[in-house]
Amino acid sequence: MQESSEFQELKRAFRRWTFPMTVAFLAWYLLYVVLSGWARGFMGIKLLGEINVGLVLGLLQFVSTFLIAWTYARHAERKLDPIADKLRHEVEEKTQ
Template sequence: MSWHSVPQDSLRPPPPADPELLPTQAIHDHPEFRAMRRAHRSFGARAATLGVGGYLLYVLLSGFAPGALNQPLAGRMTVGLALGLVQFVVLALVAWRHTVHMRRRVDPVARGLRAQLDRRRAEQPPLPGPRRYRSW
């Protein structure tokens, strides 16, 4: 009988009956984890709206108001070229704010939760898993 002919579910150990033995599930239910996820999602939604919205505005203006974008600003610089260059500034701003947001709001909570998870895993006896074979 080959490894592939055995149903994969029969090779997995049964889940523990006690929910305290599931450290990852306990972390997912932790209020700090939920707050961290909410902060990450809300920032991501705002950043994506700003980045995509600015680019969409630029594309729509270039399609429906080319005359407005062809207005000269200084020398050969036009409104359209300036708005196109502003897209790089917006992208850099979003990336910078994302880094600051992660460093201040998400990373400290994630480090604390990871330490809790590591402590729980260290206290828990290892579960027997399927036999692993060395790769060639």
């Protein structure tokens, strides 16, 4: 099974999405941490009332997390699940 071209394609499709998205999110998170530690003046700029850049960027961390989860679910449904379903059916047929 692991040697099959379908399984290899499933792994490639998974990695093509997860690797760049993981790198992008970690870079975004690291930027937030670096700005929080070394650009306090910038992070403290007030945008609206008591809402500052740091608060907005912190909240955007949550937004980006949920957005990534949503886009992964869509990616899995469209690209990964059909391949995985086909592989599952092949394995079930062989084991019966």
